[in-house]
Amino acid sequence: MDAETLELIERALAEDVGAGDVTTEATVDAGARARALITQKEAGVISGLAVAAAVFRRLDADAVVERLAPEGEWRVAGAPVLRVEGSARALLTAERTALNFLGRLSGIATATAKVVRAVERAGGGARILDTRKTTPGLRTLEKRAVADGGGVNHRAGLYDAILIKENHSAAAGGVGEAVRRARAARPDLPLAVEVRDAAEIDAALEAGAPRLLLDNMTPEEVRAAVERVGGRAELEASGGVDAETVLVYATIEGLHYVSMGALTHSAPGLDLSLALEALPST
Secondary structure, three states, X not given: OOHHHHHHHHHHXXXXXXXXXXXXXXXXXXXXXXXXXXXXXXXXXXXXXXHHHHHHHHHOOOOXXXXXXXXXXXXOOOOEEEEEEEEHHHHHHHHHHHHHHHHHHHHHHHHHHHHHHHHHHHOOOOEEEOOOOOOOOOHHHHHHHHHHOOOEXXXXXXXXXXXXXXXXXXXXXXXXXXXXXXXXXXXXXXXXEEEOOHHHHHHHHHOOOOEEEEEOOOHHHHHHHHHHHOOOOEEEEEXXXXXXXXXXXXXXXXXXXXXXXXXXXXXXXXXXXXXXXXXXXX
């Protein structure tokens, strides 16, 4: 487990536990042992098992954790997910934090899988991308969840790829000038540029942009853009795409990607439950 995630777990537990789990401490013997079983209450894709396990082990370093589900696979309601054996107090105190992580990440994986599966059934060729519209502090985990659901990770942040948006182009003096400056400054990085009309498409292509972002275009406008580009650059549709409209875009021939902020900012959590079984104390 990387240091960033361990720090995140520390903050999450501190938020929930504070000075101590008063209910557990008042009702459960310090030496009591138990076995916890997490199951999914609805169909979906599991993601986040490692972070959930780390939560339990943070409160009981000797906890025995058994994964009962593969990540990235569609599973039915009622399927077992994770079994943990250890200190009863630790299991009870860690329960909500572990389920919060697991439910949130599995919800993103499930939302992504639903879209990917629908696109595949419809015969669409575009791949589904995530965005930077993630929960602060959870981006790495949420992007992993998108990948577990069959989606494709876009740039991780502002540092690993160049994405020239409308305001960048305005400040630089136009789409073409922004692309030329970016290619000269960082030829080592992937580059995409947002375009809004035929003139900006032409300017971007003339400047050598390898990827065009068709932002907030209607399906008809996207089709016209595909025809105009004629395979000279990769094309991505973005802006307000949701589960109801994604199939319209993803099935447009010649479109390579559809990005969806909704995969992370609007995905409902997957409903999970934890049942505790008391064990003889040793």
